[in-house]
Amino acid sequence: MSVMKEQIKSLHLKETEELYLYKLCLYCGNEKRVNAWNNSGVPPVDEIKSAQLHSISRRLQGFCSMLSRLPSFRRRFHEVVKALVQEEKKRVDAGTADYLSEIPAQTLCALKDLCSFDVVPYSLSLGYSYWGVGHIAHLNITGELLSYKDVIAKVIYDPKIKTVVNKVGSISNEFRVPKFEVLAGIDDMVTEVKQYGATFKLDYGLVYWNSRLEHEHIRLISLFQDGDIICDMFSGIGPFVIPAAQKGCIVYTNDLNPDSARYLKINAEINKVDDRVCAYNMYARAFICHLMQVPDCLETFSESERSTVYMKEIPINGIDYREATEIPCTTFSASATKRPSEISEEEYGNEDGAELEVTGRIKRSRNKRIRCFKPSNIRTWEHVDHVVMNLPASALQFLDASQEVLEGLTTLDSLLLLLAIN
Ligand SMILES: C[S@@+](CC[C@H](N)C(=O)[O-])C[C@H]1O[C@@H](n2cnc3c(N)ncnc32)[C@H](O)[C@@H]1O
Known part of the structure; x- marks a missing residue:
């Protein structure tokens, strides 16, 4: 409460604004009732200040709804x-x-x-705001503040934040997923986050997600061009993959965590880019070898026939892909040695993308052109434009496995910039 008191004080409200806040709190923000009662309270002209008052009133409501559980x-x-x-x-x-x-x-x-209890003015400073992940507020309360974790959670709790969690201990598992303790609200870790126009569904208790990386995601994606071939070795639930695919890139994506791989697929479907995303659930090393492996059947084909071989996507569900699997082969008829953006419109095939005709002369619109260029038609062992490696601390261990990919990168910048996030 004292934190909120300080926040209200720092707004330097006029008397009319104070009365407005009073009304908002009293009527739980119910617009109709707030407007109906003329207590001389008027909303601030400044939209930000007005939003701040609404937020304070919501948090007060959340606080009050938990009041009976306070040591009283x-x-x-x-x-x-x-x-x-x-x-x-x-x-x-x-x-x-x-x-x-x-x-x-x-x-x-x-x-x-x-x-004998003293009531003394006391304020706690977290030194950070909580991190919002959909309806979840994530706190990192440690040390002496731990004694106040329940009170802090209750101050933060508001009708929009349905779950307040605190990270317990440090992350030690390879999936980079913290353990959480639910401090207030409902125990529901499945949520949805929106970033740069994309929707991400995730179970915050099972997969890696970090809302603070949004700028880094945007920065890297801004380097990608429509039609680029991207390989994300540690993709999580897809914060690079989905926007890159939305931009028109073809993305090969992988994560060792089966739940991340599962949500990646769900997110590709939600954002309607599943036709441009090829998802795997393997060790990164096996994944990269898999992409770099020239299919055996290619050896037995003549030069002209080679251009008709493609690599098939491995489905995720129900199979353990930690071991590299043999690459199944089948045929298609586009010049896969070219990047999609380098292939002329005439070289793109039929609308549904089932087969690409090199010699076809059918002109297609840009969208149709992108849609028909499926990941399964690309010879990744010959060319990849960007490799994303977001695995702090250990991504460098995988560089040797990625050597062949790295040799094929468009520019050295691609590698350096993508590694910079680690
Ligand atoms: C730091 S997270 C990054 C996820 C995503 N790029 C993002 O920005 O949200 C690293 C991811 O790598 C995955 N991972 C860890 N070790 C791996 C390995 N050996 N092979 C493949 N994925 C791995 C984890 O499951 C985790 O989702």
């Missing part, structure tokens, strides 16, 4: 009253006295102990 004065008060009543009853029964002022010194001391 009421409980102590009841104990005091109970003790007094019992004492009085005892003495009246014994016929010794009927005035509380005659309570023995020992009982009085005990009562004083019960009542």
Whole structure:
């Protein structure tokens, strides 16, 4: 409460604005009732300040809805009253006295102990705001603040934040997923986040997600061109993959965590880019070898026939892909040695993308052109434009496995910039 008091103080509200906040809190932000009561309160002209008042009122509502769970004065008060009543009853029964002022010194001391709490102005500073992930507020409370974690959670809790969690310990698993303790609200870790026009569904208790990386995601994606071939070795639930595919890139994506791989697929579908995303659930090393492996059947083909071989996407569900699997082969008829953006419109095939005709002369619109260029038609062992490696601390271990890919990168910049995030 004292944190909120300070926040309200720092807004330097005018009297009319204070009255407006009063109304907002009283009527839980119900617009109709707020407008109906003319208590001289008017919303601030400044839109930001007005939004701040709404947010304070929401948090106060959240706070109040949790109030009964706070260690309360009421409980102590009841104990005091109970003790007094019992004492009085005892003495009246014994016929010794009927005035509380005659309570023995020992009982009085005990009562004083019960009542002895000081209310002193006290403020806690987290040093950061919480991190919002959909309806979840993520806190990193440690050290001396841990004693106040429940109160902090209750201050943060508001009707929009349905779950307040605190990270427990440090991350030690290879999937980079922290352990969380639910401090307030409902125990529901499945949520949705929106970033740069894309929707990401995720289970925050099962997969890696970091909302603070948004700028880095945007920065890297701004380097990609429509038609680029991207390989994301540690893709999580797809913060690079989905926007890159939305931009028209073909993305090969991989994550060792089966839940991340599962949500990646869900997100590709939600954002309608599943035709441009080829998802795997393997060790990164196996994944990169898989992309770099020239299919055996290519050896037995003649030069003209080679251009009709493609690599098939491995489905995710139900199979353990930690071991590299043999690459199935089949045929298609586009010049896969070219990047999609380098292939002329005439070289793109039919609308549904099932087969690409090199020699076809059908002109297609740009969208159709992109749509028909499926990941399964690309010879990754010959060319990849960008490799994304977001695995702090250990991504460099995988560089040797990626050597062949790196040799094929468009520019050295691509590698350096992508590694910079680590
Ligand atoms: C730091 S997260 C980055 C995820 C995503 N790029 C993002 O920005 O949200 C690293 C990811 O690498 C995955 N991972 C860890 N070790 C791996 C390995 N050996 N092979 C493949 N993926 C791995 C983890 O499951 C995790 O999702």
